[in-house]
Amino acid sequence: MTTDLGMPSGPGSAPVDSRDAASGTTGVPRLADGTALTKKDFTSDQEVRWCPGCGDYAILAAVQGFLPELGLKRENIVFVSGIGCSSRFPYYLDTYGMHSIHGRAPAIATGLTATREDLSVWVVTGDGDALSIGGNHLIHALRRNVNLKILLFNNEIYGLTKGQYSPTSHVGQVTKSSPLGSLDRPFNPVSLALGAEATFVARTMDSDRQHLTAVLRAAAEHRGSALVEIYQNCPIFNDGVFDVLKDRTEAAARILHLTDGEEVAAGDTVVVRDDQGVMTVAPRAEADPTRIVVHDPAADDPSAAFALSRLDSPDLGHVPMGIFRNVARPTYDDSLREQIASARTGEVTDADIDALLAGRDTWTVRA
Amino acid sequence: MSTKLVQKLDRVVIRFAGDSGDGMQLTGDRFTSETALLGNDLSTLPNFPAEIRAPQGTLPGVSSFQLHFADHDVLTPGDAPDVLVAMNPAALRANLGDLPRGASIIVNTDEFTKRNLAKVGYAVSPLDDGSLEAWHVHPVAITSIAVEALASFTDLTRKEKERAKNMFALGLLSWLYTRPTEGTESFLKSKFADRPEILEANLAALRAGYNYGETTEDFAVSYEVAPATMREGTYRNVTGNVALSLGLVAAAHRAGLPLFLGSYPITPASDILHTLAGLKRYGVATMQAEDEIAGVGAALGASFGGALGVTTTSGPGLALKAETIGLAVSLELPLVVCDIQRGGPSTGLPTKTEQADLLQALFGRNGESPVAVVAPSTPSDCFDIAVEAVRIATTYRTPVIVLSDGYLANGSEPWRLPRTAELPDIAVEFATEPNAVDAKGAPVFHPYLRDPETLARPWAVPGTPGLEHRVGGIEKADVTGNISYDPDNHDHMTRLRQAKIDGIADTIAPLAVDDPTRDAEVLVVGWGSTYGPIAAAVREARARGGRVAQAHLRHLNPFPANTGEVLRGYQRVIVPEMNLGQLSMLLRAKYLVDIESHTSVRGLPFQAGDLADVISAAVASVSHAPLKETAQ
Numbered sequence: 001m002t003t004d005l006g007m008p009s010g011p012g013s014a015p016v017d018s019r020d021a022a023s024g025t026t027g028v029p030r031l032a033d034g035t036a037l038t039k040k041d042f043t044s045d046q047e048v049r050w051c052p053g054c055g056d057y058a059i060l061a062a063v064q065g066f067l068p069e070l071g072l073k074r075e076n077i078v079f080v081s082g083i084g085c086s087s088r089f090p091y092y093l094d095t096y097g098m099h100s101i102h103g104r105a106p107a108i109a110t111g112l113t114a115t116r117e118d119l120s121v122w123v124v125t126g127d128g129d130a131l132s133i134g135g136n137h138l139i140h141a142l143r144r145n146v147n148l149k150i151l152l153f154n155n156e157i158y159g160l161t162k163g164q165y166s167p168t169s170h171v172g173q174v175t176k177s178s179p180l181g182s183l184d185r186p187f188n189p190v191s192l193a194l195g196a197e198a199t200f201v202a203r204t205m206d207s208d209r210q211h212l213t214a215v216l217r218a219a220a221e222h223r224g225s226a227l228v229e230i231y232q233n234c235p236i237f238n239d240g241v242f243d244v245l246k247d248r249t250e251a252a253a254r255i256l257h258l259t260d261g262e263e264v265a266a267g268d269t270v271v272v273r274d275d276q277g278v279m280t281v282a283p284r285a286e287a288d289p290t291r292i293v294v295h296d297p298a299a300d301d302p303s304a305a306f307a308l309s310r311l312d313s314p315d316l317g318h319v320p321m322g323i324f325r326n327v328a329r330p331t332y333d334d335s336l337r338e339q340i341a342s343a344r345t346g347e348v349t350d351a352d353i354d355a356l357l358a359g360r361d362t363w364t365v366r367a
Numbered sequence: 368m369s370t371k372l373v374q375k376l377d378r379v380v381i382r383f384a385g386d387s388g389d390g391m392q393l394t395g396d397r398f399t400s401e402t403a404l405l406g407n408d409l410s411t412l413p414n415f416p417a418e419i420r421a422p423q424g425t426l427p428g429v430s431s432f433q434l435h436f437a438d439h440d441v442l443t444p445g446d447a448p449d450v451l452v453a454m455n456p457a458a459l460r461a462n463l464g465d466l467p468r469g470a471s472i473i474v475n476t477d478e479f480t481k482r483n484l485a486k487v488g489y490a491v492s493p494l495d496d497g498s499l500e501a502w503h504v505h506p507v508a509i510t511s512i513a514v515e516a517l518a519s520f521t522d523l524t525r526k527e528k529e530r531a532k533n534m535f536a537l538g539l540l541s542w543l544y545t546r547p548t549e550g551t552e553s554f555l556k557s558k559f560a561d562r563p564e565i566l567e568a569n570l571a572a573l574r575a576g577y578n579y580g581e582t583t584e585d586f587a588v589s590y591e592v593a594p595a596t597m598r599e600g601t602y603r604n605v606t607g608n609v610a611l612s613l614g615l616v617a618a619a620h621r622a623g624l625p626l627f628l629g630s631y632p633i634t635p636a637s638d639i640l641h642t643l644a645g646l647k648r649y650g651v652a653t654m655q656a657e658d659e660i661a662g663v664g665a666a667l668g669a670s671f672g673g674a675l676g677v678t679t680t681s682g683p684g685l686a687l688k689a690e691t692i693g694l695a696v697s698l699e700l701p702l703v704v705c706d707i708q709r710g711g712p713s714t715g716l717p718t719k720t721e722q723a724d725l726l727q728a729l730f731g732r733n734g735e736s737p738v739a740v741v742a743p744s745t746p747s748d749c750f751d752i753a754v755e756a757v758r759i760a761t762t763y764r765t766p767v768i769v770l771s772d773g774y775l776a777n778g779s780e781p782w783r784l785p786r787t788a789e790l791p792d793i794a795v796e797f798a799t800e801p802n803a804v805d806a807k808g809a810p811v812f813h814p815y816l817r818d819p820e821t822l823a824r825p826w827a828v829p830g831t832p833g834l835e836h837r838v839g840g841i842e843k844a845d846v847t848g849n850i851s852y853d854p855d856n857h858d859h860m861t862r863l864r865q866a867k868i869d870g871i872a873d874t875i876a877p878l879a880v881d882d883p884t885r886d887a888e889v890l891v892v893g894w895g896s897t898y899g900p901i902a903a904a905v906r907e908a909r910a911r912g913g914r915v916a917q918a919h920l921r922h923l924n925p926f927p928a929n930t931g932e933v934l935r936g937y938q939r940v941i942v943p944e945m946n947l948g949q950l951s952m953l954l955r956a957k958y959l960v961d962i963e964s965h966t967s968v969r970g971l972p973f974q975a976g977d978l979a980d981v982i983s984a985a986v987a988s989v990s991h992a993p994l995k996e997t998a999q
């Protein structure tokens with residue numbers, strides 16, 4: 001599938017410039033000029049153990065293929081995951097990695113990022129891990145704007161525990177734990193992230209390597225929290241849930257491409273905005289040209305991005321794909337380092353610590 | 368100069384009590400500071416309600432601060448006050464039961480109104496009905512005299528003037544016990560630097576209180592308590608929470624690691640977060656996390672990156688952190704978890720002390736997940752225990768739980784300042800090179816290849832070329848660290864993790880026994896904050912002629928190597944605890960010694976006198992020979 005997102009595409013495009021203050025990899029040591037790593041360098045010696053046909057394979061291949069273009073030293077890249085099928089991800093990448101506990105990866109990665117400016121830190125999580133047990137950590141990492149890249153594999157089901165409904169499963173979904181249909185209303189991960197005032201929010205799909213890679217690239221460039229929702233197929237417990245988006249003809253009519261500065265459209269339909277800011281999809285022929293939404297991911301106010309995220313429907317009638325929001329804000333970790341740096345008066349010596357221990361009121365007892 | 372009689376005392380216990388809005392904690396703090404600067408030894412016990420402002424004038428709203436100071440070494444805040452300062456009827460009613468007959472009571476008569484009396488069930492004012500005849504009552508119209516003293520402050524409202532009544536009380540007590548007030552004056556000057564009128568009012572109230580003591584006929588005598596004989600050195604007064612914070616900073620400095628605190632506010636641990644948040648100049652990073660789990664998670668993430676990860680909490684928070692501590696056990700990374708215990712279960716008694724998290728610290732996780740557990744014995748020992756916790760965590764690459772409690776956290780005592788350069792050398796070395804070769808002879812890194820002595824695994828931090836590796840909570844193969852579900856490997860790794868923690872006993876000091884006559888048949892063993900009350904009780908039992916030995920555990924997991932030997936050396940072993948016998952259970956199970964558990968869970972420290980009775984009774988039961996006087 002070919003989609004033009006208006007973003008730099010494919011390996012060989014300009015590498016992320018670590019000297020650019022706005023880059024997500026500023027401060028991370030880069031490879032010497034003229035040297036480069038390959039996909040093989042990022043492939044660990046561990047046997048990959050996902051089910052045959054799992055969407056995770058495609059995402060892994062895309063990530064392994066994408067990482068070399070960052071031009072970073074491999075030892076300065078860290079993947080942290082929680083629990084679930086997707087969270088096995090770090091084992092298969094030959095970087096530093098931690099397969100942690102259920103839902104906690106954003107918290108753990110926050111501590112790592114806060115103390116290590118020289119690392120490119122990625123979180124790999126799933127819909128259950130990120131939105132259910134770890135929902136609190138996710139929204140707080142996003143609101144703090146920690147320089148983390150969070151890849152949320154959304155397959156709308158619990159896989160590792162064998163097929164219960166997840167916080168993104170649709171109402172009425174019949175699963176092992178909802179034999180009469182799920183009663184829960186699902187989260188829209190993009191709406192949730194925008195509600196938490198995430199500075200970078202995007203959606204892409206496991207099977208669209210080019211789109212996925214372009215989104216990863218933009219996420220890596222973004223300094224701050226990046227939430228990337230990746231539609232991912234679980235062939236065992238929720239097979240084919242995104243199939244209509246993978247069919248070329250269907251996709252053309254359903255996927256609303258989010259491209260900076262361009263109209264939001266799918267095939268013959270466009271997105272229009274009414275006076276209240278509510279967005280709807282309309283045939284282009286019937287749309288008032290002045291009301292057609294032109295995408296601006298850098299808009300300061302997240303309302304338009306949020307309205308776009310509400311165009312989702314359970315039947316995948318229209319699905320916005322691409323970067324919903326991408327704005328520059330101070331990051332938590334940079335600000336923390338700044339506070340420390342400005343409080344510091346030089347290297348801490350034993351004498352400094354002695355003075356700290358003594359405080360203001362001391363008295364001396366002589367022999 | 369006062370022309371009144373000055374009488375010398377060797378020790379005094381004062382309790383300041385008032386409504387939680389009356390500023391009693393500040394008054395107590397300032398009096399303590401004056402006393403410390405004078406060179407008395409001292410110990411303090413703040414006691415306040417969990418509610419920030421309980422209904423005014425009611426019993427639940429009473430806040431108090433007790434201070435014991437002396438010309439000799441002080442072990443506890445004192446069982447019973449010699450002087451009660453009662454700022455309202457509720458403070459009198461709530462504290463009278465603790466007051467021995469003959470003690471002095473200074474009451475603020477202005478607050479003894481019909482309405483305030485009724486709030487606490489006094490039909491008639493106890494000041495008028497003769498019910499206080501057993502005590503020396505000093506009725507002082509503290510509020511109105513303070514307001515009168517501030518008559519010239521025309522810009523202040525009456526309410527603002529009334530607020531200075533605690534400074535009046537402090538001034539009066541400072542006169543009564545011959546304390547210098549310069550320290551308080553400079554404290555007020557810095558506190559109210561940008562509000563000159565409030566500053567002047569407070570200073571005026573302080574002086575008015577002092578002068579009132581000197582001029583009124585109600586106080587015929589003032590008192591002096593000479594400085595205590597203390598070891599040569601420079602001292603400051605310190606609370607347990609501040610000492611613990613400073614210990615963490617000093618230890619991180621000695622270890623050469625940046626300190627990262629991930630913490631969620633919880634009573635009574637929050638002061639550690641506050642203290643460390645103010646120390647950015649020393650490179651300290653603090654993060655107020657979204658919850659307890661994130662606090663420990665962020666700390667563990669920081670440790671993975673080569674920082675000293677620390678989290679602070681109290682009992683309910685420790686429960687929430689359990690899973691992450693288990694992950695740290697599996698990752699074998701340094702992590703310091705400070706549990707400032709409070710009354711439980713559940714929310715329990717947030718502002719009261721208890722030591723009922725011992726078993727939670729040892730066993731409150733799934734699977735076999737041993738961690739090191741240490742406990743400070745006094746407020747200033749919180750500093751040393753923090754250094755020890757960091758030493759264990761970094762040397763053995765393990766979580767260490769520090770069990771302090773509300774009594775140590777908020778209590779204070781003089782602390783002889785250590786020299787940073789003389790603290791234990793705990794410098795940390797990260798792995799920098801591959802530590803093995805593969806089948807083809809190429810260098811490789813095995814993240815779980817252990818140091819043969821400590822059984823610690825290498826600490827290889829991200830950013831180190833050639834050592835890229837993955838860690839996680841799934842069982843790992845020995846040496847390589849790869850995922851392994853092999854039954855024999857799991858059995859092996861489970862035993863290895865336990866052996867690593869057990870091996871810490873090799874590097875901790877043996878359990879010391881204080882047995883001056885060397886022939887005691889009764890041993891009293893404690894842990895944590897009961898040190899002071901137990902030592903005071905043992906001292907009293909000895910003064911009554913009993914031969915008794917005392918030992919105090921600072922390491923709860925593992926125990927010092929000689930613990931069993933020590934326990935078996937006595938006919939009777941008494942273990943007092945502020946729980947229902949958790950240490951007793953551990954000692955019985957591990958050493959098969961018949962421990963006698965003596966317990967109290969009232970949210971308050973033991974009374975030394977009560978404990979002395981228990982000890983004396985035990986001594987009497989084993990002493991067939993007549994009791995002899997023993998030298999101390």
